[in-house]
Amino acid sequence: MAKAKYRNYIKNEASICQALMDSLRDEGDLSRVTVTDIVERAGINRGTFYHHFKNVNEVVERLEDSLMDEFLSGTDQSIRDGTLTVNSFFERVTQFFKAHDAAFKSICPAIPDHVFSDFEKKIFERIANEVVFKLHPEYKGNPTVSLSLRIIGHGAAGIYFDYFMGAIDNSLEEIEAAAKGLYKGY
Numbered sequence: 104m105a106k107a108k109y110r111n112y113i114k115n116e117a118s119i120c121q122a123l124m125d126s127l128r129d130e131g132d133l134s135r136v137t138v139t140d141i142v143e144r145a146g147i148n149r150g151t152f153y154h155h156f157k158n159v160n161e162v163v164e165r166l167e168d169s170l171m172d173e174f175l176s177g178t179d180q181s182i183r184d185g186t187l188t189v190n191s192f193f194e195r196v197t198q199f200f201k202a203h204d205a206a207f208k209s210i211c212p213a214i215p216d217h218v219f220s221d222f223e224k225k226i227f228e229r230i231a232n233e234v235v236f237k238l239h240p241e242y243k244g245n246p247t248v249s250l251s252l253r254i255i256g257h258g259a260a261g262i263y264f265d266y267f268m269g270a271i272d273n274s275l276e277e278i279e280a281a282a283k284g285l286y287k288g289y
Contacts, residue, residue: 116155118145120169123162128209133163136213163214170206174199182237189235189286197279200263213266235286255285 122144126136136159142152156162177195181187190276200207234253235242243250259282265271266278 127213133213184245193279193282197275207267
């Protein structure tokens with residue numbers, strides 16, 4: 104019986120997150136998405152929603168965390184088995200974004216800038232701490248390297264964001280190639 108409850112919990116949370124993405128795609132603005140929109144799309148009652156989340160913003164955070172966790176799980180495996188390189192990291196980014204293209208295209212235009220900034224910060228920290236500093240521990244603590252990585256990381260995250268916003272015509276593969284070129288020195 105406990106397993107069935109756990110499966111229902113996971114299923115309901117996934118339904119809520121999917122309903123949020125559908126609402127974002129249709130509404131185009133997070134401020135217009137309500138709990139009522141989400142529960143109607145998910146086919147659940149308000150109590151179920153509030154059992155999982157306090158508000159719509161918590162759903163956004165959970166969705167962001169879920170996407171980040173999925174992305175990082177593959178990266179973590181590469182770190183553990185010693186196969187991670189800057190190039191393989193950006194190849195992983197491209198594969199991940201391709202797999203979740205529709206999700207990011209509905210999320211990015213609808214989220215406030217502060218949510219994107221938080222996601223961008225997590226990506227940068229991961230690039231710096233898990234990729235570059237693991238490959239080159241001698242760079243850790245070097246303020247010039249940290250500043251360079253921050254500039255490059257924020258720029259790369261911004262370009263990916265522009266892609267999902269439809270603000271640039273470049274492909275994910277072109278962005279990957281450019282990002283690899285920028286990080287070549289690291």
